[in-house]
Amino acid sequence: xxxxxxxxxxxxxxxxxxxxxxxxxxxxxxxxxxxxxxxxxxxxxxxxxxxxxxxxxxxxxxxxxxxxxxxxxxxxxxxxxxxxxxxxxxxxxxxxxxxxxxxxxxxxxxxxxxxxxxxxxxxxxxxxxxxxxxxxxxxxxxxxxxxxxxxxxxxxxxxxxxxxxxxxxxxxxxxxxxxxxxxxxxxxxxxxxxxxxxxxxxxxxxxxxxxxxxxxxxxxxxxxxxxxxxxxxxxxxxxxxxxxxxxxxxxxxxxxxxxxxxxxxxxxxxxxxxxxxxxxxxxxxxxxxxxxxxxxxxxxxxxxxxxxxxxxxxxxxxxxxxxxxxxxxxxxxxxxxxxxxxxxxxxxxxxxxxxxxxxxxxxxxxxxxxxxxxxxxxxxxxxx
Numbered sequence: 001x002x003x004x005x006x007x008x009x010x011x012x013x014x015x016x017x018x019x020x021x022x023x024x025x026x027x028x029x030x031x032x033x034x035x036x037x038x039x040x041x042x043x044x045x046x047x048x049x050x051x052x053x054x055x056x057x058x059x060x061x062x063x064x065x066x067x068x069x070x071x072x073x074x075x076x077x078x079x080x081x082x083x084x085x086x087x088x089x090x091x092x093x094x095x096x097x098x099x100x101x102x103x104x105x106x107x108x109x110x111x112x113x114x115x116x117x118x119x120x121x122x123x124x125x126x127x128x129x130x131x132x133x134x135x136x137x138x139x140x141x142x143x144x145x146x147x148x149x150x151x152x153x154x155x156x157x158x159x160x161x162x163x164x165x166x167x168x169x170x171x172x173x174x175x176x177x178x179x180x181x182x183x184x185x186x187x188x189x190x191x192x193x194x195x196x197x198x199x200x201x202x203x204x205x206x207x208x209x210x211x212x213x214x215x216x217x218x219x220x221x222x223x224x225x226x227x228x229x230x231x232x233x234x235x236x237x238x239x240x241x242x243x244x245x246x247x248x249x250x251x252x253x254x255x256x257x258x259x260x261x262x263x264x265x266x267x268x269x270x271x272x273x274x275x276x277x278x279x280x281x282x283x284x285x286x287x288x289x290x291x292x293x294x295x296x297x298x299x300x301x302x303x304x305x306x307x308x309x310x311x312x313x314x315x316x317x318x319x320x321x322x323x324x325x326x327x328x329x330x331x332x333x334x335x336x337x338x339x340x341x342x343x344x345x346x347x348x349x350x351x352x353x354x355x356x357x358x359x360x361x362x363x364x365x366x367x368x369x370x371x372x373x374x375x376x377x378x379x380x381x382x383x384x
Contacts (some may be wrong), residue, residue: 028254
């Protein structure tokens with residue numbers, strides 16, 4: 001265990017940690033750049049602390065290496081945190097700021113998505129008060145039904161922005177809900193509707209700025225949706241957005257979630273393990289206790305279902321995952337010792353974030369995002 005002392009603060013490095021491969025992250029980003037074209041801009045989604053991977057460090061490296069042009073966040077506070085870490089790259093706010101956060105869009109130089117004139121009026125008033133012109137992007141709802149104006153409203157709203165001396169139209173965008181599946185009809189209709197709407201705005205002699213729509217699924221499957229900029233998310237972090245998504249280029253996992261063997265005990269045939277006593281030993285065996293649990297992001301749905309890797313072999317979870325610990329049936333393998341590394345998922349292990357997600361009946365996005373803040377993220381060089 002590593003302990004660092006900084007002033008009056010003691011930081012203890014837990015054996016349960018998330019190793020983040022900078023090389024794999026940049027590898028994925030380079031492949032996106034090569035796939036979509038060097039002339040096209042990239043906005044990397046670093047919302048939710050870069051899907052649980054550590055936004056500041058990865059965003060910083062992406063900007064330093066000129067691999068990313070924009071950073072995408074979902075909350076004003078996320079953008080503010082990046083600015084406080086010294087990042088200067090343009091930041092897009094994918095969601096809407098609340099009425100109390102309008103000033104922070106200016107304080108932290110965050111470019112908001114907008115969808116209605118009322119919201120734009122609030123931004124314009126703040127811009128006027130500060131004596132500046134605020135850049136905004138107009139979000140058009142072509143089928144997601146989350147935020148965005150209706151396509152028929154978009155030309156009038158774009159005109160309102162272009163005619164307001166305190167506002168500047170920096171871009172027009174939309175979002176795809178099913179671009180990662182095999183059913184192409186809905187997304188193709190969205191792309192056609194979006195193109196038609198952009199054309200109608202341009203017919204008004206309005207500069208649309210950056211036109212962008214492609215999330216991870218569309219980057220992989222819809223070149224016609226790449227436009228001026230793409231917005232990769234989950235593929236940056238080494239997972240494809242859906243099991244149906246066509247894997248048109250290679251990506252590598254960025255996170256390895258690992259711990260170590262804390263304790264080993266022998267249990268007899270018929271002994272039961274963990275809360276609820278739901279797991280019973282079918283024969284005499286050894287149980288290893290791992291100091292990670294659902295409070296760390298090791299999902300409780302992996303109880304008696306998941307597997308971990310120890311010294312190159314897979315071992316099953318025995319009983320319910322506890323808040324801070326869980327148990328593994330290691331059989332009569334006498335080579336396993338306390339302190340041995342345990343890979344919960346990721347890296348070159350046979351246990352991937354994707355396979356864990358499938359066992360839990362969810363998506364890898366949630367698996368990564370749920371790794372708790374008490375789990376230290378450690379940026380490592382080289383491929384995991």
